[in-house]
Amino acid sequence: MATNGGKDPRRDAVSDGRDETEAERADRRWTELLQELRVAQTGMQILFGFLLAVVFQPRFTELNDVDHTIFVITVAFGAATVGALVGxxxxxxLVSGKGLKPETVALASRMTLIGLVLLFCTMVLVFLLILRVALHDSLAFxxxxxxxxxxxxWWFAIPVWARHRARGLSRR
Known part of the structure; x- marks a missing residue:
């Protein structure tokens, strides 16, 4: 007879109250991460496609040196973002089937966070370039x-606040 109250010894309780094995938790977290990546990747693909098309527009040659530099930096950030979000x-x-799912999920989660920071930078730079061309004044900045x-x-402060708040509630 089991001395652990009849619970399956392969299962461990998680702080969120779920009764799942480490492998089940890794599978669930991977599925959640994939859903998040789909949103970010779709947005980045559209944005990066726009960036790649800009250089072939007739007005591109009319941009001044500062705007050309902003464009090049923006494309570099865009490429880095794609790399991080596809990573x-x-x-x-490359590691599928090697028994590394929990480690894969943890590393992929970090890669995704880096990709979101890079996406933030790319979006800000795209917005800067567009407004500099549209407004021609310091209002753009x-x-x-x-x-x-x-x-x-919305992307960073509120989630960090929510995480901090949840830690405080869990200590009570």
Whole structure:
């Protein structure tokens, strides 16, 4: 007779109250991560496609040196973002079946977070380039700063606050 109250010894309780094995938890977290990646990858693919098409537009040659530099930096950030957001897929494919699912999920999660930071930078730079071309004045900088702050609050500050708050609640 089991002395652990009849529970399956292969299962461990997780702080969120789920009764799942480490492998089940890794599978669930991987599925959740894939859903998040689909959203980020789709947005980045559209944005990167736009960036790649810009250089072939007739007005591109009219941009001044500063705007050309902003464009090149933006494309570099865009390429880095694609690399970071596709990285988890490559990682999974290369280590699949090797018994490394929990480690893969943890590393892929970090790669995704890096990809989101890079996506944030890419979006801010795209917005800067567009507004510099559209407005031709210093108002572009202030609008970009405000929008960058707005996005940073929603993407980073609120999740960090929620995480901190959840830790505080779990200690009670």
């Amino acid at each position: 988890p897929v490559s990682l999974h494919r 202030w609008l970009v700063a405000g929008m960058g702050l707005w996005i940073a609050v």
